[in-house]
Amino acid sequence: MTENNNIERCEVTAIHEDVVEAVRETMPPEEKLFSLAEFFKVFGDTTRIRILYALFQSDMCVCDIAYLLGMSQSAISHQLRVLKQAKLVKFRKEGRVVYYSLDDDHIKSIFDQGYQHISERDTD
Amino acid sequence: MTENNNIERCEVTAIHEDVVEAVRETMPPEEKLFSLAEFFKVFGDTTRIRILYALFQSDMCVCDIAYLLGMSQSAISHQLRVLKQAKLVKFRKEGRVVYYSLDDDHIKSIFDQGYQHISERDTD
DNA sequence: ACAATATATGAATACTTGTTCATATGTTCA
DNA sequence: TGAACATATGAACAAGTATTCATATATTGT
Numbered sequence A, B: 001m002t003e004n005n006n007i008e009r010c011e012v013t014a015i016h017e018d019v020v021e022a023v024r025e026t027m028p029p030e031e032k033l034f035s036l037a038e039f040f041k042v043f044g045d046t047t048r049i050r051i052l053y054a055l056f057q058s059d060m061c062v063c064d065i066a067y068l069l070g071m072s073q074s075a076i077s078h079q080l081r082v083l084k085q086a087k088l089v090k091f092r093k094e095g096r097v098v099y100y101s102l103d104d105d106h107i108k109s110i111f112d113q114g115y116q117h118i119s120e121r122d123t124d
Numbered sequence C: 001a002c003a004a005t006a007t008a009t010g011a012a013t014a015c016t017t018g019t020t021c022a023t024a025t026g027t028t029c030a
Numbered sequence D: 001t002g003a004a005c006a007t008a009t010g011a012a013c014a015a016g017t018a019t020t021c022a023t024a025t026a027t028t029g030t
Helices: A017-026 A030-043 A046-057 A062-069 A073-085 A106-122 B017-026 B030-043 B046-057 B062-069 B073-085 B106-122
Strands: A089-094 A097-102 B089-094 B097-102
Touching (some): A017 B062, A030 A046, A030 A106, A030 B046, A030 B106, A046 A062, A046 A073, A046 A089, A046 A097, A046 B030, A062 A073, A062 A097, A062 B017, A073 A089, A106 B030, A106 B106, B030 B046, B046 B073, B046 B089, B046 B097, B046 B106, B062 B073, B062 B097, B073 B089
């Protein structure tokens, strides 16, 4: 009558099977969760974060970004490719110079909320 | 008179030094950018994303989470430690069972925005 | 005190990832 | 056409990370 018969050994079975099944119902599809992790993975690198913050302010060419961040042109170019594939930045070519700019409206507010989190956390 | 004297060779110097210096002024401190990357890194893994989505719905013990996600108790325990260190989850002990729950208000809305981004992106 | 069990953790391993180095591509200017 | 230059890219390497395995810790019930 109480919460019996769910209980077996852990490792294999759940302790509260009712809770587990209820939660399972609400889980988004695996594929969406995977995409979401992929999306956030892009923000999990200081170089890419710095590039995006720079682009908040102004469109910039590869060379300028490299100079600003004190990094090699190659390193920046590789990271811009990651950002491009994630559709976070777009680019336009002017002669041999390529200007990158933001291609997403959510980034800033996502960053702001992250910023808020770490600020609150660090004052505890 | 035009945009001269900024221009030297890339790799070493910037093409638009004025732009670079203007952007440099607005960059948040390195330490903050680093923390931000650390913060998002936590979301860059499917297992942790899945754990957090589960906890959106209900507090859960380690064993139930492992069962729900079809993973080992050890793997879940390791990941919960990461989430704990990031102050994203908290826990309470009841006997030998440890219940984890969310410890942050921003997570859901950050996830929602990420979700929105990938949805928009995938319909282009 | 002892067996059973829920969780935590250190070490090892396989995999991923960021940067560098060398080089390729494509554009401009003489 | 050729030299200079901005950017892109593949391969290699180093550093980081997620999971497993074995085991430790702590709690419960007998």
